[in-house]
Amino acid sequence: MNVGSPTGAQRQFPSGAAYAEALQHTQLCFQHPELKGARPELTKLGLPRAISGAFASVFSLTSATSGQRYAVKCFTRHVPDQERRYQAISSRLAKLDSAELSQPWKLGFEYLPDAIRVGKDLYPVLKMEWIEAVTLSSWLDDNHADPFAVDRLADRFEALTRDLSAHEIAHGDLQHGNLLVASDDTFRLVDYDGMYVPALAGLGGTERGHRNYQSPMRGNDDFGAALDRFSAWVIFLSLKAIAADPALWSRLHEPSGEFLLLTEGDFKNPAGSTGLHTLLTHPDRTVSGLADQMRSFASQPLDLLPPLAQAVPKQRTSATMATSASYVPAAAPSQGGLPSWMPGHLPSTPAQTPDAPATNSPGGFHARTPLDVVAAVLWPLAVVAAILMVVAGVPKAVFGPGIPLVFAVVTTAFTRSRRAERGQSRAALATLTNQLAQVDEPVKAAAKLRKDRAKFDAAEADRNAAYPRAQDKLTAQYHAALKEAETRKVRKQRDMDKKLDGLSEDLRKALAKALADKQSAYVRDQLGRRLIAQSPPHGIGPTLAARLAAHGVRTAADFTGYRSVQNSPYNSTGAVLVLPGGRVISVYGIGEAKAIALDVWRKAVVASATVRQPTAISPGERQSIEQGIVLRRAQLTDQRKAVETEADASRAQARKRLEEGQERLARENTAAGDRARQQRQEFSRRTVALQQNDALHATLTAALETARIQQRRLSYARYVRFLYVGC
Incomplete structure (x- = not known):
């Protein structure tokens, strides 16, 4: 992945x-x-x-x-x-x-x-x-029944890991599909995508390797020369096991299975693993020893595992020897409860628990002292004195014959308490009890470590899942911003295009309006030139003309028509004149008939002016209007370009926000990865300390029990026996 x-x-x-x-x-x-x-x-x-x-x-x-x-x-x-x-x-x-x-x-x-x-x-x-070869699993399908060939291939695989380790190279995904076996039964290593070389130090890995060959402890930040250590032991164990017992291939391997003998589940749950149990209980010491190592490796960080090339002695053995003596793993617990090869490969950790004491609790009494001689002589004398007192008839009411014996018992107890062995035993018990009290109880410490590790793993899983979600969210926000900017640009450009397309119609309307305004002005001018007094309508004399002038109606332009009104007092129909602003006036002497005459006269003047009105605007007027339209077109074109520039700016801002967000997420993820790496190192130190603590606890418990047994050998009865027998 x-x-x-x-x-x-x-x-x-x-x-x-x-x-x-x-x-x-x-x-x-x-x-x-x-x-x-x-x-x-x-x-x-x-x-x-x-x-x-x-x-x-x-x-x-x-x-x-x-x-x-x-x-x-x-x-x-x-x-x-x-x-x-x-x-x-x-x-x-x-x-x-x-x-x-x-x-x-x-x-x-x-x-x-x-x-x-x-x-x-x-x-x-x-x-x-291109290489003509077969995968390791295919080769085993054909050759697993040949112990010598399989054991020889195991040695060649170990030699390959020596090559990689010597040059500080890690493949990153050692597994059956990337290990090809050529016709001469030598390996070809393929797929270098996840390979580590020293020049890539500091970069993260690009993949986690095949799950059936990787340690459960391998994390995203594991990328270094130790990448192959766990998978190398997995493959080596499988090859050595098949060399020792070819039937294991048919028993533990599945046809076309993506593994050799063990799978991811065997490493994650060693206690419940049938395959690992089969190898652990195998009668061959090579198989059981390597399986025991794999069980402990499953809970160890990669950088604490020993390289296969360093931990396995270089050897070339026959197939017959492979079943018994080709490799005897030093898997038995040694100091600290660890395999004997491990202390040299573990980083030094500050010990938080005391070292096991070199106690010297004696197992019995040795070398009589003068006090012991006194006690030994006293007992026979006390017995003799008690017998004589009985014979002499000393009264029993005042203890009589028992006094010498009591004196002998008390004296013996005193001399026993003065023995150096008693003091050494008490000191050893006190020291062991005190040191055992300082050591954490292994079960509780292991449970706490598992709980802390599970909590950390859950948090890391959440963090690893949250990081791509946060990236996806940033990307979604970026695309949403791009879409919004594009939508806004298209909407504004559509409005601009609509206005640009309408400029021709605007020009036509402007020209028509200019002509209409010019014609209307001409007609108004002609109406203003026709005086009522100079060319009065029919029935309008100088007197009515004067009255009309007194009300502001002097020309045909000063009124627009008339309106009939009902004169209630006289039960007759009158008229009022309508002025250009819509106001009406009533002029004495102007009835309905004269109002009609004035309206007919005005309409005749309008008709005469309309016939003579201009039919086109001047070239200068037309040029002025067209220049206005050209200016408007240029303004709209500039505005349309500004919309594109605005959209580019919005896209650039969205891109900047995306990159800043990605850089921030990357920094936060890198910092979190560094913290996680430190936490894993702390778990590694705690794991080693727990193993050492477990071993020390067991050592102290056993030493304390031994000291108690030895103290019981310093009992009163054994002391009396020592006085006369000497042991």
Whole structure:
């Protein structure tokens, strides 16, 4: 599975199907001269055959120029620091001298950036040497019944781990699918994607390795030279076990199973593991010893495990010896309850509990003292004195004959208390009791450690799950901001486009309005020039004209019509004149008939003016209106461009918020990872201390029980026996 979190947006890669489609035309899709025109291995349907993995698809291609066959890995998912990693790995492996390696396990590979075209874009590939070999599990399917061959392969695997360890290289995913066995029964190591080399120190891993070969203690921040230690022991145990007992392959392995003998569940729950129990109880000491080590390794951090290359003596044994003496693991507990090889590989930890005391509790009395001689002489004298007193008839009321015996008992008790052995025994018991009180009770300490570890693991699981969710949330917010900016831009541009499209109609309306205004002004001017007094309507004399003028009605422009009104007092119909503002006036002498005459006269003047009114505006007036429309078009065009600029600014702000959020999340996740790494180291120290504490507790308990037994050997009766027998 992939881990690691880039701080920026991840590049999107094509799918395996897209690569397969592109590889139908290698002359067009490849840039590299040796791959250009290469022939891909095809399926029955005539399509390039792909071997798909977690984040890549591998194709077999035969070069048209050299005839060399290559495995070409095409990436389908983002790999953090991809180019840097492959260049560092390629550089490190290139420096290895093949003559100094135990076997030709390393394969040549080359990272080619921008090597394959899929659609319009170029993508990187890995060009690797193709090897004719079978996976380790397939080899075991065919050869597990040959103990000598399997044991020899175990030795070669151990030698391969020596090569890696000597050059500070870790593969990162040692498992049956990445260990190929060639025709000469030597290993070829493939899939270097998660490999660690010293140049990559400080980076995180890109994968966690196959779950059936990895320690339950392996975390996302484990990326160093110790990556392979647990999986190396898993594979070595499996090979040695099958070499010792070929029937174990059929008994513990499943056909096509993604494991050898043990699975992830066996490591997570050793107590409930049937497979591990089978190996632990196996009569062969190699198998049971290695299984016992694996059981303890499952709860140890990777950096505390011993490298297989250092912990296993270099050997080359026959198959017959492999069942009994090829490897005798030092798995029996030694000091501190740890396997004998482990103390040299553990980091020093400050001891919080006292060391086991070198107590010297005597197991009996030794060498009589003068007081012992006195006590020994006193008893016979006391017995004789008591007999004489009985014979003499001393009264019993005052203890009589018992006084000498009581005196002998008290004296003997006193001399016993003065023995050095009694003081040594009491001091040893007091020391052991005091030291045992200072040591944590193992069961409670182990329960607390498990509880703290479970709480930490749960918190880490939540954190690891929350980090991609937080990234997804940032990405969702970013896309929402982009969508909002685009929606706002489209809406504003649509409004601008609508206004731009309407400018032609606006021009037509403006020209029509200008003409209408010009015609209306002409008509008003003509109406204002026609005086009622100079050309009076029919029936309007100078007197009525004067009255009309007195009310402000001098020309045809001063009124717009008339309105009939009912004169109630006279029961007749009169009229009022309507002025341009809508106000009405009543002029004495102007009745309905004269009002009609005035209205007819005015309409005639309007008709005459309308006939003579202009039919077009002047070129200057038209040019002025058109210039206004041109100016409006330029303003709208500028506003439309401003909308695009505003959208670009919104997108840039959204991008900046995304990158700042991703950088903040990355910093927080890195800091949390550092804290988690420190906490794991603390758990490691506590685990070692707990083992030491457990062993010390057991040692002190056993020593205390021994001291109590030895104290019982210093009883009163044994002391009396010592006085006369000497032991």
